[in-house]
Amino acid sequence: MCATGEKHLYETVKAELSCNGYTFAVSGKSVTHNGWKSFEDAFKRSFKIAGDKEEENGERKLPELSEGQAFEDVQTKTSEHFTSPPKHYTEDSLLSAMERAGAEDIGADAERKGLGTPATRADIIEKLVKDGFVKREKKQIIPTEDGLKLITVLPDVVKSPKLTADWENALTLVAKGELPMEDFMADIESMVSELIRTYHEVSDEQKKMFAREQETLGSCPNCGGQIVKGKFGAYCKNKCGMNVSRVMGAALTDAQVKDLLAGKKILLKGLKSKAGKPYDAYIIPSGTEEYRYTKDGEEKSGVQFKFVMEFPKKKPSGGKKK
Numbered sequence: 001m002c003a004t005g006e007k008h009l010y011e012t013v014k015a016e017l018s019c020n021g022y023t024f025a026v027s028g029k030s031v032t033h034n035g036w037k038s039f040e041d042a043f044k045r046s047f048k049i050a051g052d053k054e055e056e057n058g059e060r061k062l063p064e065l066s067e068g069q070a071f072e073d074v075q076t077k078t079s080e081h082f083t084s085p086p087k088h089y090t091e092d093s094l095l096s097a098m099e100r101a102g103a104e105d106i107g108a109d110a111e112r113k114g115l116g117t118p119a120t121r122a123d124i125i126e127k128l129v130k131d132g133f134v135k136r137e138k139k140q141i142i143p144t145e146d147g148l149k150l151i152t153v154l155p156d157v158v159k160s161p162k163l164t165a166d167w168e169n170a171l172t173l174v175a176k177g178e179l180p181m182e183d184f185m186a187d188i189e190s191m192v193s194e195l196i197r198t199y200h201e202v203s204d205e206q207k208k209m210f211a212r213e214q215e216t217l218g219s220c221p222n223c224g225g226q227i228v229k230g231k232f233g234a235y236c237k238n239k240c241g242m243n244v245s246r247v248m249g250a251a252l253t254d255a256q257v258k259d260l261l262a263g264k265k266i267l268l269k270g271l272k273s274k275a276g277k278p279y280d281a282y283i284i285p286s287g288t289e290e291y292r293y294t295k296d297g298e299e300k301s302g303v304q305f306k307f308v309m310e311f312p313k314k315k316p317s318g319g320k321k322k
Contacts, residue, residue: 005036013062017071028062088140095121102161106168115164149209153202155195217254218261220244222288222303227261229254241302243291247283260285260305267312282310 133147173179214228225238233245265284
């Protein structure tokens with residue numbers, strides 16, 4: 001009955017009042033036609049369901065106001081309250097916020113509203129998680145330190161959903177033939193060029209913001225520099241070409257890299273023989289050597305560990321001798 005009922009119509013008023021150098025905001029709501037809300041109200045009364053407090057507060061009707069109106073001898077009082085911090089987004093509330101973002105600035109004729117589409121919004125969140133800008137804690141979506149730093153340095157125009165609204169409105173005009181596609185693309189190119197000109201350099205303060213303390217795993221056996229832990233594996237800070245992340249195609253853990261750099265032997269499991277059979281072997285470092293090979297027509301070269309290989313002793317089968 002609510003879905004097929006008449007429209008619920010109301011008028012809203014928002015006003016700003018100045019008092020002693022301070023600005024106060026007030027809003028009111030006046031229902032002109034209850035419509036489908038009549039059925040909802042009857043349902044709530046029937047089942048004794050309490051109304052929404054925020055909704056009730058929002059329906060207070062303001063007195064008649066006019067711009068420049070002054071009030072004399074107003075009775076005032078000061079009351080102290082405690083505010084609650086904004087709640088973290090959940091995946092559902094974030095998807096909803098993305099759907100509404102900038103919607104009030106997007107024309108009614110626009111093909112879509114908000115950030116992304118219903119099919120891509122969940123993928124956008126997954127990419128943010130994968131890239132380390134947000135993380136999931138139970139049901140909440142929490143910004144990471146990298147996410148907070150990124151949003152701090154990004155230009156305001158890129159962060160604002162108003163940009164999406166402007167583009168959607170422009171695309172609607174392009175679809176109607178009222179705006180040439182070339183003009184739309186020229187505006188985007190101009191905006192990108194201006195952003196590059198304005199933000200082509202990163203300040204020292206911003207560089208420090210993204211600087212990471214790198215864990216040192218040992219000394220480079222090729223040049224004596226520091227081997228540090230990177231996002232995609234360990235590497236030499238002197239960039240001498242020493243490869244310490246893999247041995248015989250097997251990716252090494254940080255602990256294994258440390259042991260090799262310290263001259264200790266490590267056990268690699270699941271290596272493949274030329275016949276494709278798996279085996280385990282101990283790798284004992286014995287200096288370095290250069291390597292060179294061609295992949296996809298491109299020559300690759302660098303330095304890698306030289307090593308001696310030992311095989312674990314096979315355990316006796318446990319059968320009884322006759």
